[in-house]
Amino acid sequence: MKVVITGAAGFLGSRLAKALLSSNSSLAVSELVLVDVTAPGAPPARVPVRAVALDLAAPGAAEQIIEPDTAVVFHLAAIVSGNAEKDFDLGFRVNFDATRALLEAARRRANNVIFVMSSTVAVYGGKLPDAPDEDFAPMPQTSYGCAKAMAELLAREYGRRGWADARVVRLPTVAVRGGSANTAISSFASDIVREPLAGRAAVVPVPPELRMWVSGPATAVHNLVHAAALPAEAWRARRVVSLPGLTVATGEMAAALARVCGAACAARVRWAPDAALAAMMGSVPARLAAHAALRLGFREDQSYDDLIREYIRDDLGGRVPQL
Amino acid sequence: MKVVITGAAGFLGSRLAKALLSSNSSLAVSELVLVDVTAPGAPPARVPVRAVALDLAAPGAAEQIIEPDTAVVFHLAAIVSGNAEKDFDLGFRVNFDATRALLEAARRRANNVIFVMSSTVAVYGGKLPDAPDEDFAPMPQTSYGCAKAMAELLAREYGRRGWADARVVRLPTVAVRGGSANTAISSFASDIVREPLAGRAAVVPVPPELRMWVSGPATAVHNLVHAAALPAEAWRARRVVSLPGLTVATGEMAAALARVCGAACAARVRWAPDAALAAMMGSVPARLAAHAALRLGFREDQSYDDLIREYIRDDLGGRVPQL
Numbered sequence: 109m110k111v112v113i114t115g116a117a118g119f120l121g122s123r124l125a126k127a128l129l130s131s132n133s134s135l136a137v138s139e140l141v142l143v144d145v146t147a148p149g150a151p152p153a154r155v156p157v158r159a160v161a162l163d164l165a166a167p168g169a170a171e172q173i174i175e176p177d178t179a180v181v182f183h184l185a186a187i188v189s190g191n192a193e194k195d196f197d198l199g200f201r202v203n204f205d206a207t208r209a210l211l212e213a214a215r216r217r218a219n220n221v222i223f224v225m226s227s228t229v230a231v232y233g234g235k236l237p238d239a240p241d242e243d244f245a246p247m248p249q250t251s252y253g254c255a256k257a258m259a260e261l262l263a264r265e266y267g268r269r270g271w272a273d274a275r276v277v278r279l280p281t282v283a284v285r286g287g288s289a290n291t292a293i294s295s296f297a298s299d300i301v302r303e304p305l306a307g308r309a310a311v312v313p314v315p316p317e318l319r320m321w322v323s324g325p326a327t328a329v330h331n332l333v334h335a336a337a338l339p340a341e342a343w344r345a346r347r348v349v350s351l352p353g354l355t356v357a358t359g360e361m362a363a364a365l366a367r368v369c370g371a372a373c374a375a376r377v378r379w380a381p382d383a384a385l386a387a388m389m390g391s392v393p394a395r396l397a398a399h400a401a402l403r404l405g406f407r408e409d410q411s412y413d414d415l416i417r418e419y420i421r422d423d424l425g426g427r428v429p430q431l
Numbered sequence: 432m433k434v435v436i437t438g439a440a441g442f443l444g445s446r447l448a449k450a451l452l453s454s455n456s457s458l459a460v461s462e463l464v465l466v467d468v469t470a471p472g473a474p475p476a477r478v479p480v481r482a483v484a485l486d487l488a489a490p491g492a493a494e495q496i497i498e499p500d501t502a503v504v505f506h507l508a509a510i511v512s513g514n515a516e517k518d519f520d521l522g523f524r525v526n527f528d529a530t531r532a533l534l535e536a537a538r539r540r541a542n543n544v545i546f547v548m549s550s551t552v553a554v555y556g557g558k559l560p561d562a563p564d565e566d567f568a569p570m571p572q573t574s575y576g577c578a579k580a581m582a583e584l585l586a587r588e589y590g591r592r593g594w595a596d597a598r599v600v601r602l603p604t605v606a607v608r609g610g611s612a613n614t615a616i617s618s619f620a621s622d623i624v625r626e627p628l629a630g631r632a633a634v635v636p637v638p639p640e641l642r643m644w645v646s647g648p649a650t651a652v653h654n655l656v657h658a659a660a661l662p663a664e665a666w667r668a669r670r671v672v673s674l675p676g677l678t679v680a681t682g683e684m685a686a687a688l689a690r691v692c693g694a695a696c697a698a699r700v701r702w703a704p705d706a707a708l709a710a711m712m713g714s715v716p717a718r719l720a721a722h723a724a725l726r727l728g729f730r731e732d733q734s735y736d737d738l739i740r741e742y743i744r745d746d747l748g749g750r751v752p753q754l
Binding site for chain 1: 519557565566567568569570571572574577580581584585587588591592668
């Protein structure tokens with residue numbers, strides 16, 4: 109099957125591409141199209157891989173990558189929360205308009221293509237129960253969450269119309285991310301481990317009590333592939349599903365770091381709460397009810413300690429640096 | 432204050448204009464701008480009234496009617512449910528894109544204008560509790576409901592950003608409507624009274640047991656004005672509110688007609704259920720929890736008998752025709 113990934117140069121997109129090209133992928137990929145604003149690196153592969161540099165919100169762009177024989181689209185391209193809050197217009201152009209353009213291209217050019225879209229725990233906001241499920245109304249408190257909530261509704265509608273086999277997964281904050289900090293307001297959930305392990309201080313802009321809903325990169329990638337691999341019937345009743353995660357306070361993250369990497373490493377974590385950012389993060393739920401996802405066989409992480417070990421294994425070659 | 436009504440040639444829009452121009456209006460209107468695809472009739476008034484023919488989704492159209500001194504916009508223009516289901520693109524263009532254009536014009540041109548938007552009970556669909564409140568997630572089963580649910584989110588976001596004082600009211604099905612049947616899938620809720628009183632048969636495409644959430648035109652207009660007249664603080668926590676209504680089965684509507692107008696009149700009601708339409712109507716809730724609206728002082732109707740009497744009073748000059 110021919111598969112498209114948008115946001116393929118990103119953290120999750122590049123890992124998803126590798127997973128799909130591996131010999132034990134549950135999707136039988138025959139051709140891979142990697143799309144991002146700058147052409148993503150195309151890993152060596154036994155199937156054709158095409159890397160495309162494209163502004164997805166530009167007129168005609170979506171039609172260039174969704175073709176009559178496209179079987180699956182993984183739509184991961186997004187302007188993340190911090191940036192979308194700063195630049196509303198850019199955020200909506202990518203997070204909403206580009207999604208709409210892709211859905212339209214799917215409707216016009218493809219045959220009920222499997223359309224996996226990454227959404228976010230940040231569709232929720234305001235006064236919340238302890239663990240909202242998919243029946244709870246998204247009342248986002250960020251422009252990122254709002255554009256995603258609108259895109260969710262539109263994807264559901266294209267699914268209802270039979271124009272795209274839409275499958276929306278709400279991802280927890282993915283941590284620990286390698287590379288450098290991105291502009292997501294939640295990026296400190298990765299900084300808190302990555303920076304101390306690189307011998308640098310991690311400055312956490314929220315209080316130690318602030319709890320977050322997190323998931324490891326390997327689980328996130330596994331679950332994206334699982335979303336595409338499930339039969340169409342599994343998605344018909346409910347096209348939007350909250351993925352499982354872990355509820356972890358930033359103080360617990362630092363404690364886990366001490367357990368896995370030692371007290372000296374964890375001592376590099378500093379708290380310097382920023383009121384505006386803490387308020388924005390505090391409006392996002394620290395836990396989602398993920399019953400529906402678990403019933404559909406989505407995977408869940410076991411502990412934040414494991415997420416630190418995953419980072420050490422996948423990004424640091426398995427060795428905790430002696431600092 | 433300068434007030435704009437979109438959809439001003441429509442059933443509710445024209446009544447709203449009259450109410451705002453009446454001497455006992457709770458809004459001190461100093462200028463009224465009436466907008467629709469064809470120029471609405473401008474009633475004689477003691478203040479300037481401008482009638483504008485405009486396609487609101489056309490580039491630059493919204494900027495023509497929202498000006499720096501605009502104080503209130505009532506955005507009622509919509510492609511109703513039946514039509515929006517038949518013509519998805521037209522429906523989204525008006526129900527979503529035009530709303531977005533108006534909000535953008537408000538952001539760019541006006542000063543936190545009061546933006547009252549009519550939304551609908553049809554944002555809800557699928558598996559529902561008996562009476563969903565505003566915390567229950569909209570999962571629309573029509574393109575009309577979907578575009579409105581998306582527009583609700585966008586209006587909330589412009590409210591959160593401080594770009595427009597957005598106030599969204601979810602209207603029940605408004606009945607009894609005078610004039611001819613419109614293309615809303617719920618139009619039979621008016622036909623069932625209007626047609627028998629005109630000596631014609633009313634053919635009801637749903638079973639007598641099908642319950643609906645309805646409100647009379649006078650209450651709907653009153654509540655639209657109330658939405659604009661409430662202080663800004665009343666809307667800050669929750670910018671989307673479900674208006675009160677009555678839960679009435681179509682069989683009970685016919686029984687009310689017999690009580691108010693006689694058995695011979697009610698005998699003109701025929702049932703000829705259409706499976707597709709009945710399924711679509713059956714997916715819309717028959718009752719919404721309207722606690723929030725009642726706390727804010729919105730008005731509720733007392734009985735469907737009263738709605739029949741209201742129609743006879745306002746549309747038939749107070750006389751039940753002898754048929």
